[in-house]
Amino acid sequence: MQIYNSTILVLGGWGLVGLAICRRLMDFKPKRIIITSLKQSEAEEAAKSMRQEFPLVSPETFEPRWGNMFVRTEWKDIPRDQIIADKTNRTCLVKDVADELTDEILKSSALYDLLISTRPDAVIDCVNTATAIAYQDIYSSSRTILGEIDADGAASTESVERLLASMYIPQLSRHIQILYRGLKDVSASVYLKIGTSGTGGMGLNIPFTHSEEKPSRVLLAKSAVAGAQTLLLFLMARTPDGPIVKEIKPSAAIAWKRISYDDVKRKGRAIPLVDMQPENAKTVNGYFRFDDSEGVAKLDGNVRSVFIDTGENGIFARAEFQTISALGQMEIVTPEEIADAAIQELRGGNTGLDIIAALDGSVMGPTYRGGILRNEALSHLQSLEQQSGVESIAFEMLGPPRLSKLLFEANILKRIAGSFAYVVNVQPEELSQKAKQLIEADKSLRSEMLSIGLVVLMPDGISYLRGNEVIIPSRRGMKEIELTRQNIEKWCYEGWIDLRPKNFVSWQERLNRIQSETSLHSKNDTSSRYYYNAIYWNNFAAIDEGKIAAWIFEREDDGWRMKR
Numbered sequence: 001m002q003i004y005n006s007t008i009l010v011l012g013g014w015g016l017v018g019l020a021i022c023r024r025l026m027d028f029k030p031k032r033i034i035i036t037s038l039k040q041s042e043a044e045e046a047a048k049s050m051r052q053e054f055p056l057v058s059p060e061t062f063e064p065r066w067g068n069m070f071v072r073t074e075w076k077d078i079p080r081d082q083i084i085a086d087k088t089n090r091t092c093l094v095k096d097v098a099d100e101l102t103d104e105i106l107k108s109s110a111l112y113d114l115l116i117s118t119r120p121d122a123v124i125d126c127v128n129t130a131t132a133i134a135y136q137d138i139y140s141s142s143r144t145i146l147g148e149i150d151a152d153g154a155a156s157t158e159s160v161e162r163l164l165a166s167m168y169i170p171q172l173s174r175h176i177q178i179l180y181r182g183l184k185d186v187s188a189s190v191y192l193k194i195g196t197s198g199t200g201g202m203g204l205n206i207p208f209t210h211s212e213e214k215p216s217r218v219l220l221a222k223s224a225v226a227g228a229q230t231l232l233l234f235l236m237a238r239t240p241d242g243p244i245v246k247e248i249k250p251s252a253a254i255a256w257k258r259i260s261y262d263d264v265k266r267k268g269r270a271i272p273l274v275d276m277q278p279e280n281a282k283t284v285n286g287y288f289r290f291d292d293s294e295g296v297a298k299l300d301g302n303v304r305s306v307f308i309d310t311g312e313n314g315i316f317a318r319a320e321f322q323t324i325s326a327l328g329q330m331e332i333v334t335p336e337e338i339a340d341a342a343i344q345e346l347r348g349g350n351t352g353l354d355i356i357a358a359l360d361g362s363v364m365g366p367t368y369r370g371g372i373l374r375n376e377a378l379s380h381l382q383s384l385e386q387q388s389g390v391e392s393i394a395f396e397m398l399g400p401p402r403l404s405k406l407l408f409e410a411n412i413l414k415r416i417a418g419s420f421a422y423v424v425n426v427q428p429e430e431l432s433q434k435a436k437q438l439i440e441a442d443k444s445l446r447s448e449m450l451s452i453g454l455v456v457l458m459p460d461g462i463s464y465l466r467g468n469e470v471i472i473p474s475r476r477g478m479k480e481i482e483l484t485r486q487n488i489e490k491w492c493y494e495g496w497i498d499l500r501p502k503n504f505v506s507w508q509e510r511l512n513r514i515q516s517e518t519s520l521h522s523k524n525d526t527s528s529r530y531y532y533n534a535i536y537w538n539n540f541a542a543i544d545e546g547k548i549a550a551w552i553f554e555r556e557d558d559g560w561r562m563k564r
Contacts, residue, residue: 016311198223200330201251401495
């Protein structure tokens, strides 16, 4: 993309890599750089720093934004612990992650609000998403619940909700859903992620943990989230009409921001000096009490020393840095090198460091052999259908339920109409009544649909047929759901067989569109240009359920693959 005169949103712009990227962006004269961070002070500090470094450009070029982008806008400036401590907020937080993504959940999201309000041309994401999610530590929540069960035989509602609020994959999945919708709604051109391996490039033998077992399950969870995010971005990159998606994944310790002698801070707070006189030493018997401060004396001042600041990864003493950066340990990569690669990729260059492109070039896709054998498999299936006297339509094991619905509705049209011409030239009410008569008369067809979990809505829009189990609506732990008109319309789209006349109007529009598109093709064009030609549709003399469902998924649901 062209950076000149564009708006770039740098998520995590206060951090070590984020600030280096902001500086590098200025070589190409963007119109605006939105610099975000978790805290207001950090975002404003980063914007101030950029204004001082680039005094010749307008101060409005650098716009600070702040807050936790993984929660609602109303909570973005509230520490997560405080959000979870409140019963109402905690329950809402769990629902925001676990429930179906609604417009209300989407538009309440701080990330979506940020994208909509800034409308960037490109987003460079330097937030360590894996750390933000995985270091909520689901293991601690699990231990709390197990302790309560051991003590009382049951876990408290609060402990269960805290566990649900810390589950990694639902949070990451929801984050990607909101990110994708936001990027698409603002028509962003590029999303570039600065990712992580989670271990500074080391393997399961990594010696740098937080005193957990080796390999640390918390650290492995971080790497697992980082890997899951990469694969989700890989899928986003294969989604039509979305932004170009890239990821650079540094696999070494990133250093450094500054070297200084000052107060040593942990999680943004100075560490108070304390002491214990040898005569107050405790004995190693009984129990070790975590909150035992008896004999501990508070001294004046805080821990002060010489350190190297590695940004969001924290500060290290000289000896710590010497160890972690030693040959064969994490070693180091500088933020400027990462920034150079990021800007090169943003501009459309090929650094060889884009992990999404690497995955794209190494995954195994469809094959010529598979295509040839598919035709043989279809021929064999059709032959067995004729021999057994059955039509093989759907079993509701592949999903989504919408596929089974479309296939059976197309099959009903084939049985009552036969051809495209008949469907489009009769009144939808007639098609609806013929479909009703077929369902009433053909017990085998009716039983097959109901047995696999489909619901059949009759032409009156009031009565419906069902079996013991239903796929749509999804139970989701509930015993009942209100039969509102809004819910019925939603379920008819998702998976109910809909025999109402208005649904047959939709089918007529589809078949008319197929014929209209095909009529635009020149009859003399026998090249490879067109796929959906008259020959493909058997000159519209027959209705093929699978072909029509695939066409609907491509043209109506945007569900087609970009790369073959």
